[in-house]
Amino acid sequence: MMQRRAFGRHALGHLSHVQLFSDYPMITMKREITCISCPLGCSLEVSLADGQVVAVTGNECPRGVAYARQECVHPERMVTALIPIPGRTPPLSVRTERPIPKNRISDCLCAIAAARPTLPIRIGDVIIPDVVGVGVAVIATRDLL
Amino acid sequence: MNAIIPIDVLIIGGGPAGLAAALAAKAAGADDILILERENELGGILRQCIHTGFGLHIFKEELTGPEYAARYISDVQAQNIPAQCDTMVIDITSDRLVTCVSAAHxxxxxxxxxxxxxxxCRERPRGALGIPGARCSGIYSAGTAQRFVNLEGYLPGRRVVILGSGDIGLIMARRLTFAGIKVEAVVELMPYSSGLKRNIVQCLDDFGIPLMLSHTVTAIHGKGRLTGVTISKVDADLKPIPGSELHLPCDTLLLSVGLIPENELSRNAGVDLDATTGGPVVDNRLQTSVPGIFACGNVLHVHDLVDHVSVEAAEAGRQAALAAASRHQDEPESAVTVRAGDGVRGIVPQRINSEALTTAPVKLMFRPSSVCRNAVLVVEADGVPVHRVKKRVLTPGEMVELSIKPDFFAAVKPVRELCISCENQ
Structure with a gap:
């Protein structure tokens, strides 16, 4: 996916022969996703050019287009995880305060796994102020006193 | 043995339903309320649901289970409503004598x-499925595995197959993947998943976990510990197709194959149960067939969203407070029976007070029998269609709410039976 995107207009913009075709929409890839806006669960075929959504088919309502724009361009997810506290059960449950970019989930989980918070912890306490530099805090979702 | 303790409103269970019922009973004027809870803290199943998605309707926020529970628990504490944890109720009688045991008392x-x-509610266990094969270790219900991981701090295994695509199974697929465990596949008997689309996308698709629809586990292998399962494709009658067997090596099998309301105590009390919902038969006040005993939440019928449980439980708590205050616990003089017609199952409430039906809207909850696109819900009063409403899509995985309004009955009065059906267009 990333490789194909590199052939978009920006990457080759300095070449004159590309400029000749610059008015043509460049469909660099198609993706199939399932819309989660409602129980209908439309199968969307999303056409992308330069990493932007240029066409969506298969949607039964406008929410499908909005979902495709979000999901194909800036997919985000809430992350919830556990931090074991030696000698204590249950483990500390935590979440990101807001959704983070989907491609940072793995890094985020590693950062959470490396965290060594000290007790007592109250629900809502910040465990990691800015996780993996995405500008989102990881907070506790339960008391562990 | 201690003396019998009188109490106005007694709430059996300190999960989301019990907490909301207690708060509403207090707000409706009951002073003498007690919550009895089996676990060592309040919150019920929410304690182990550390994923987000709770509270979107009630708090307009995406909370985790423990956070959602904490809001209700702090309200209960602020209202000085007593709760006795570590207490197991062992009997309820039809005249509302409740017996319980605890180490403390x-x-x-x-x-x-x-x-x-x-x-x-409880999860359907392996015994309810009749899967042949070895009786080895490594087979858990998805919720048990969730408890191990999220509350007890254990991993159930290293290589997992999940049977059933209910939401708990999907959520566990993601949780185990996050914990570094390989989830080989989610195997679903039906040609569709009973889980939310959102969970299929964000718990399976995100991690490339295959969802095998129209497949089931037909054999379990292992001596001591599970070593693998046999998966077979099923035909339109859900029967395994010979020759389609596939062996999947794994050390853990999780079952996410449905939930059953936990009504052993209700049965002791003589409460009539509904064979479809598995919960008590109730009227529009959420009163069971036994006067003064009300039911709400997953013991009444299994919900998809905790927000809906809280709303329903608040009504049960309010009605219980009124009943306790007035001691007016007679059966409604004339009740309308609510019947599920074609394409509809598990309607709650099953009875509506005739007077209530003609004075204020009554909310019915039910599920369609199968996935319906461009469906029409039809309300019939004594065989006469009185209302039709179009729905773009209905799936068994999402409960339907239908408001029955007094003006439906302008032409037909009095009504003895209501029938709700779903027509596919």
Whole structure:
């Protein structure tokens, strides 16, 4: 996916022969996703050019287009995880305060796994102020006193 | 044995239903309320649901289970509503004598003015499925595995197959993947998943976990510990197709194959149960067939969203407070029976007070029998269609709410039976 995107207009913009075709929409890839806006669960075929959504088919309502724009361009997810506290059960449950970019989930989980918070912890306490530099805090979702 | 303790409103279960019922009972004027909870803290199943998605309707926020529970628990504490944890209710009688045991208080008996049943539900176990094969270790219900991981701090295994695509199974697929465990596949008997689309996308698709629809586990292998399962494709009658077998090596099998309301206590009390919902038969006040005993939450019928449980439980708590205060616990003089017609199952409430039907809207909840696109819900009063409403899509995985309004009955009065059906267009 990333490789194909590199052939978009920006990457080759300095070449004159590309400029000749610059008015043509460049469909660099198609993706199939399932819309989660409602129980209908439309199968969307999303056409992308330069990493932007240029066409969506298969949607039964406008929410499908909005979902495709979000999901194909800036997919985000809430992350919830556990931090074991030696000698204590249950483990500390935590979440990101807001959704983070989907491609940072793995890094985020590693950062959470490396965290060594000290007790007592109250629900809502910040465990990691800015996780993996995405500008989102990881907070506790339960008391562990 | 201690003396029998009188109490106005006794709430059986301190999960989301019990907490909301207690708060509403207090708000409706009940002063003498007690919550009995089996676990060592309040919150019920929410304690182990550390994923987000709770509270979107009630708090307009995406909370985790423990956070959602904490809001209700702090309200209950602020209202000084007592809760006794580590306490197991062992019997309820039809005249509302409740017997319970705990290490702290020994055997106790309460004579309640009104009771709210809020015991929640259990998972369908392996025994209910009849899968042939070895009786080895490594087979858990998805919720048990969730408890191991999220509360007890254990991993159930290293290589997992999940049977059933209910939401708990999907959520566990993601949780185990996050914990570094390989989830080989989610195997679903039906040609569709009963889980939310959102969970299929964000718990399976995100991690490339295959969802095998129209497949089931037909054999379990292992001596001591599970070593693998045999998966077979099923035909339109859900029968395994010979020759389609596939062996999947794994050390853990999780079952996410449905939930059953936990009504052993209700049965003791003589409460009539509905064979479809598995929960008590209730009227529009959420009162069971036994006067003064009310039911709400997953013990009444299994919900998809905790927000809906809280709303329903608040009504049960309010009604219980009124019943306890007035001691007016007669059966409604004339009740309208609600019947599920074609394409519809598990309607709650099953009875509506005739007067209530013609004075204010009554909310019915049910599920369609199968996935319906461009469906029409039809309300019939004594065989006469009185209302039709179009729905773009209905799936068994999402409960339907239908408001029955007094003006439906302008032409037909009085009504003895309501029938709700779903037509596919």
């Amino acid at each position: 020994g055997l106790q008996q309460f004579q309640a003015g009104a009771i709210v049943l809020a015991m929640g």
